[in-house]
Amino acid sequence: MSSELRELYQEVILDHSKRPRNFRELPAATGRAEGYNPLCGDRATVYVEVEGDRVKDVSFKGAGCSISTASASMMTEALKGKTRSEADALFQRFHRLITSDPSRAADNSAPELGKLAAFSGVCEFPVRVKCASLPWHTLRSALEGETARVTTEETEASRGDAEGKVRPGGAL
Amino acid sequence: MSTSPDVRREPRPSSAVAIDIGAVRRDFPILARQVHGRPLVYLDNAASSQKPRSVIQAERSLYEEYYANVHRGVHSLSQQSTDAYEAARAKVQAFLNAASTREIIFTRGTTEAINLVASTFGRSKVGAGDEVLVSGLEHHSNIVPWQMLCEEKGARLRSVPINDDGEVVLEELARLLTPRTRILGMAHVSNALGTINPVAQIVEMAHARGVPVLLDGAQAAPHLAVDVQAIGCDFYAFSGHKIYGPSGIGVLYGKTSLLEEMPPYQGGGDMILSVSFEKTTYNELPYKFEAGTPNIAGVVGLGAALDWVGGIGLDRIAAHEHELLEYGTARLREVPGLRIIGTAREKAAVLSFVIEGVHPHDMGTVLDYEGVAVRTGHHCAQPVMERFGVPATTRASLAVYNTKAEIDVLVAGIEKAREMFA
Numbered sequence: 001m002s003s004e005l006r007e008l009y010q011e012v013i014l015d016h017s018k019r020p021r022n023f024r025e026l027p028a029a030t031g032r033a034e035g036y037n038p039l040c041g042d043r044a045t046v047y048v049e050v051e052g053d054r055v056k057d058v059s060f061k062g063a064g065c066s067i068s069t070a071s072a073s074m075m076t077e078a079l080k081g082k083t084r085s086e087a088d089a090l091f092q093r094f095h096r097l098i099t100s101d102p103s104r105a106a107d108n109s110a111p112e113l114g115k116l117a118a119f120s121g122v123c124e125f126p127v128r129v130k131c132a133s134l135p136w137h138t139l140r141s142a143l144e145g146e147t148a149r150v151t152t153e154e155t156e157a158s159r160g161d162a163e164g165k166v167r168p169g170g171a172l
Numbered sequence: 173m174s175t176s177p178d179v180r181r182e183p184r185p186s187s188a189v190a191i192d193i194g195a196v197r198r199d200f201p202i203l204a205r206q207v208h209g210r211p212l213v214y215l216d217n218a219a220s221s222q223k224p225r226s227v228i229q230a231e232r233s234l235y236e237e238y239y240a241n242v243h244r245g246v247h248s249l250s251q252q253s254t255d256a257y258e259a260a261r262a263k264v265q266a267f268l269n270a271a272s273t274r275e276i277i278f279t280r281g282t283t284e285a286i287n288l289v290a291s292t293f294g295r296s297k298v299g300a301g302d303e304v305l306v307s308g309l310e311h312h313s314n315i316v317p318w319q320m321l322c323e324e325k326g327a328r329l330r331s332v333p334i335n336d337d338g339e340v341v342l343e344e345l346a347r348l349l350t351p352r353t354r355i356l357g358m359a360h361v362s363n364a365l366g367t368i369n370p371v372a373q374i375v376e377m378a379h380a381r382g383v384p385v386l387l388d389g390a391q392a393a394p395h396l397a398v399d400v401q402a403i404g405c406d407f408y409a410f411s412g413h414k415i416y417g418p419s420g421i422g423v424l425y426g427k428t429s430l431l432e433e434m435p436p437y438q439g440g441g442d443m444i445l446s447v448s449f450e451k452t453t454y455n456e457l458p459y460k461f462e463a464g465t466p467n468i469a470g471v472v473g474l475g476a477a478l479d480w481v482g483g484i485g486l487d488r489i490a491a492h493e494h495e496l497l498e499y500g501t502a503r504l505r506e507v508p509g510l511r512i513i514g515t516a517r518e519k520a521a522v523l524s525f526v527i528e529g530v531h532p533h534d535m536g537t538v539l540d541y542e543g544v545a546v547r548t549g550h551h552c553a554q555p556v557m558e559r560f561g562v563p564a565t566t567r568a569s570l571a572v573y574n575t576k577a578e579i580d581v582l583v584a585g586i587e588k589a590r591e592m593f594a
Contacts, residue, residue: 002208002209002541004541005537005538005541008537009534009592014592014593017593018593038550039549039550040531040532040533040548040549040550040563040564041549041550041557041562041563041564042533042563043563063563064531065531065532065533065534066531066534066593067533067534125537128533128537131533
């Protein structure tokens with residue numbers, strides 16, 4: 001296998017995609033949001049239970065590619081016990097990691113990312129950035145208590161699908 | 173320039189005259205390149221096909237030797253450009269067996285051709301309470317223009333269901349062709365599944381109810397001989413870039429009687445005979461529908477592409493692709509957990525599939541590293557995906573230059589992805 005492909009599909013990512021953690025609904029959820037990537041049909045529903053300022057519990061359900069499933073799974077593990085602002089800071093950090101210029105990716109690893117650093121290979125695959133970011137955008141909505149559907153087309157520049165003619169949310 | 177557009181209408185060549193695949197592949201410079209260190213295996217032809225040297229050369233010659241605007245100058249270059257442009261129109265006429273070059277309108281592609289019909293014919297014929305009928309197989313570009321029209325007019329867009337094999341249910345079509353139906357839009361060949369619709373029969377059914385028919389031929393024109401007079405359709409649209417020609421150029425065929433009564437699409441140069449601030453007299457067909465300086469190089473390139481296709485012969489192309497389809501279908505059926513989506517009896521060389529445990533996106537990425545280009549996603553046919561209960565598929569779509577050895581590379585790549593993810 002090529003080294004770039006191995007970088008993208010690191011063992012920890014394959015593991016989480018095959019055996020996603022916190023893959024369940026959350027009966028005591030204080031927030032819930034549904035994420036949708038219309039280009040590939042990926043769906044992720046993220047549940048959060050916030051107590052005071054802290055994320056007491058977080059989980060997800062849905063179906064997607066290995067990158068989006070692993071991203072959701074590892075996100076839930078990383079966020080438990082974090083405050084809202086810590087969660088937000090982690091998202092910013094993660095987003096920088098997956099959208100950075102590949103030639104400078106090495107500068108971008110940061111200790112606070114922990115296991116999430118495994119997603120560093122994503123920046124080599126621009127069309128897969130949305131896969132990794134979808135659960136995080138959805139989380140942000142869940143934390144804000146929004147019920148609206150999140151779609152990747154409103155959150156990332158569209159560059160994945162040259163044939164795409166129907167915009168998200170279309171009634172088709 | 174070649175004057176043999178009628179080659180394909182001669183008696184079907186004996187099966188002994190198989191295509192010379194080596195020679196065909198040498199015509200396409202891009203096929204010599206590598207992707208991620210592997211020889212390119214290009215199986216995304218339903219999205220767009222690669223270009224033979226003769227098409228590239230035709231555009232180059234135009235720009236290097238005789239380019240000028242068309243239908244305007246008295247000078248030599250303009251005359252030469254105009255001749256080349258109109259010669260390409262005659263090639264398209266012969267290619268589709270249209271009755272006249274007046275029935276051949278150049279557009280940006282199939283999408284614009286359908287929008288043209290929806291905006292002109294549609295706007296003048298469809299009113300509140302009327303119905304526009306399409307099928308459950310359509311590409312978004314044969315849905316959305318009609319949806320926009322229906323929204324504007326207060327009309328209703330209806331769709332004919334498809335069965336589990338991905339075939340249009342003709343009994344349902346008969347039921348849905350009502351006295352309110354103003355036009356039927358139908359794919360000749362499905363982009364997502366490869367289904368070849370029985371278009372002559374469908375046109376006959378629609379005409380029996382007085383309903384005109386537009387056929388989306390984007391996926392048909394590159395793969396099977398099209399005779400619009402034999403089919404009997406009122407409109408036929410196809411794109412240059414899927415038939416080994418340039419992108420940004422397409423064709424709308426329309427029957428003269430319908431085109432004549434339709435209002436113009438866009439206003440501007442070339443589509444007028446005379447203009448004053450009081451009144452504009454529109455030009456004759458087909459120029460009435462070609463406002464502005466057209467895609468001259470695209471048209472010339474399309475003409476060269478049709479010459480190239482005519483030189484091989486669509487019957488031989490279809491036979492070669494059918495052999496690949498049968499081989500590919502058999503090979504894919506050996507893969508555990510793989511389900512082919514689209515199993516119509518009449519099918520073009522499209523292999524759309526899903527595999528348990530492997531998401532199409534991951535499949536596409538792994539295959540790319542094997543040098544294999546496929547399309548993954550909903551193929552701009554979300555209603556089709558919904559019908560089969562899948563969010564997306566992986567689609568390998570074949571062309572004249574593909575080989576069985578390339579299908580073997582595809583299958584080996586699929587096995588690799590299964591090992592990783594399933």
